[in-house]
Amino acid sequence: MKFTLEINSPKDQLQAFDCWNPNEIISEFSEVNDSNMNKVLRIHTNQRSVIAKQSRTFVRKFPQIPAPIERIQTEKRFYEEIQKDSELAGFSPRILAWYPESYLLITEDLGELGDFSGIYSQDKKIQQNQIDQLIQYLDQLHRLQPQDFPENLAMRTLNHEHIFKFPFEEENGFDLNTIQEGLQELSLDFKRDEKLKEVITKLGSRYLAEGKVLLHGDFYPGSWMDARKSVKIIDPEFSFLGDAEFDLGVFLAHADFGNQGKEVESALKSNYNNSFDWDLTQAYRGVEIMRRLIGIAQLPLNLTLSQKQSLLSQAKNYIL
Secondary structure (H helix, E strand, C coil): CCCCCCCCCCHHHHHCCCCCCCCCCEEEEEECCCCCCCEEEEEEECCCEEEEEECCCECCCCCCCECCCCHHHHHHHHHHHHHCCCCCHHHCCCEEEEEHHHCEEEEECCCCCCECHHHHHCCCCCCHHHHHHHHHHHHHHCCCCCCCCCCCHHHHHHHHHHHHHHHHCCCCCCCHHHCCCCHHHHHHHHHCCHHHHHHHHHHHHHHHCCCCEEECCCCCHHHEEECCCCEEECCCCCCEEECHHHHHHHHHHHHHHCCCHHHHHHHHHHHCCCCCCHHHHHHHHHHHHHHHHHCCCCCCCCCCHHHHHHHHHHHHHHHC
């Protein structure tokens, strides 16, 4: 049966699914509001709690932006692949049920854990053991080369637009002064830098090309859950086979926003054991910094205009 997941969905419709144990009764459910892409509910029963996640034809946070509904299928496949690996299996939730006709995935509930978004305001710090776990995760993930993994090209095309194109268009209709006064004018030096844009365009083409190793595809603090003694990784709907350097660059960029870039860089160079291209990693790092500062996917950063200018100049150096 097709089913649309809503906070006002009748309990009996949810109860009708065949994923429940004998004598398991739904008691309540609530929306998980920090999901950017998808509709997510936490469902409590008399035996446990589970997470129900459903993709739609648009981005949950920005309903005006269309998004491929099949992204939840890629997320399911990603979880299936890492569950086969003993080192990765404990990082992410287990799949409990899958309803393809409704684009609905039900997984175990890791608990009401906070993510690492607090690093943007310096309210939170990634501890050394957590940095080590994040690197351990990427190190093992990037060894996987699954056969017939979805190209996820529609999601990559969506991401490509907002990483490599839209932020660098001078007339994109997005007034950055609505984010911070003076940011629009600050952005123009970078939007008008043809040499910079040429390199970014080539990097974007590389992002869209076919790769070999499995990537998370959106490896940033909103996808890392803080379980205190361990880190959990969720939301792999952007996953694909590509450059390991893309995940590494995004990781480093967000560490820069949390003022821990040098710390993570040092740990990465010491503990990431796969071969990788440092210059390519730096280029992806720079683009991620720039698109988060002058693109539509803004972060809750507490930075002055001069601090943003410094970061943008640093990012340009990474790219060039």
